[in-house]
Amino acid sequence: MTEAVPAKVNFGRDTTMYIRSINSLDSRIAEEIGRKLTEDGYYKLPMQRISDREAYMTISDTKLVPKSGYPDHFQLKTDVRIFTGGQNLYHRGFLRGNLLKNEKIDHVVDEISTDVVHDISPHEKDLYVRVRGSKENPSVELGAKACKAGNWKQGEAYARQALQQKPDDPEALFLMGVIERKKMNYALSSVYFTKADTIKPSGKYKKAISKNKVMEQNDKYTMQQLAGE
Numbered sequence: 001m002t003e004a005v006p007a008k009v010n011f012g013r014d015t016t017m018y019i020r021s022i023n024s025l026d027s028r029i030a031e032e033i034g035r036k037l038t039e040d041g042y043y044k045l046p047m048q049r050i051s052d053r054e055a056y057m058t059i060s061d062t063k064l065v066p067k068s069g070y071p072d073h074f075q076l077k078t079d080v081r082i083f084t085g086g087q088n089l090y091h092r093g094f095l096r097g098n099l100l101k102n103e104k105i106d107h108v109v110d111e112i113s114t115d116v117v118h119d120i121s122p123h124e125k126d127l128y129v130r131v132r133g134s135k136e137n138p139s140v141e142l143g144a145k146a147c148k149a150g151n152w153k154q155g156e157a158y159a160r161q162a163l164q165q166k167p168d169d170p171e172a173l174f175l176m177g178v179i180e181r182k183k184m185n186y187a188l189s190s191v192y193f194t195k196a197d198t199i200k201p202s203g204k205y206k207k208a209i210s211k212n213k214v215m216e217q218n219d220k221y222t223m224q225q226l227a228g229e
Helices: 024-040 106-120 137-149 152-165 170-182 186-199 203-227
Strands: 001-007 017-021 055-067 071-084 087-100 123-128
Touching: 017 024, 024 055, 024 071, 024 106, 055 087, 071 106, 087 106, 137 152, 137 170, 152 170, 170 186, 170 203, 186 203
Parallel strands: 017 055
Antiparallel strands: 001 123, 055 071, 071 087
16 A cells, blocks of 8 residues: 655645746746646646635746856756745745756756655655555455555554454554554554564564654644744
8 A cells, every 4th residue: 555645835635726927937837837736636726816715836036047156057046935825835945957058947947846846745656555464364454455445444443453353463553553644643653563563573664663753754844834933
């Protein structure tokens, strides 16, 4: 199964994200961000301005600026902000590239747009989870299959059933840890992972504990962004 690793700033699935640009260079970056977001499918992109209750991204101040010490070389400078409800919840400035005056800037635009999309879209394909079932405790595999199908509530019911049948089953504990992580209960998730690793030491369980720390830090960063800190 796969899990969603939180983005730095997550506005919520299906949030309408309007992208506004001013000059031609802004528009190139806006177009590429829009293309990547459309492929990702996490946000909705309208064709015209929407209310402030939704989110809108501004691409501004995009220009080619001379690179210090290199009179014939330029860098692409741009500023990306996302507002919702009148609040600025995302701001990132870029100064990228080492371009000759007439050189194409497509690769720099691609680099910037990739970074922006990475910041605001959960990385759902970055974390793969393998849960091993067993004949002695079939509820583990049933739970994993339910979670993989998107039915996490049913998966949890199977996982709890598996633990009732065999409380020291490391894979049942691992599955419960995955489920609690899905609910962002990182401390409880790590308890399950740690117990599984104590019963049957495994790099998989240790990696899961480490991943919890990363995901928890990402969520804290998101909350700080939303609080305007």
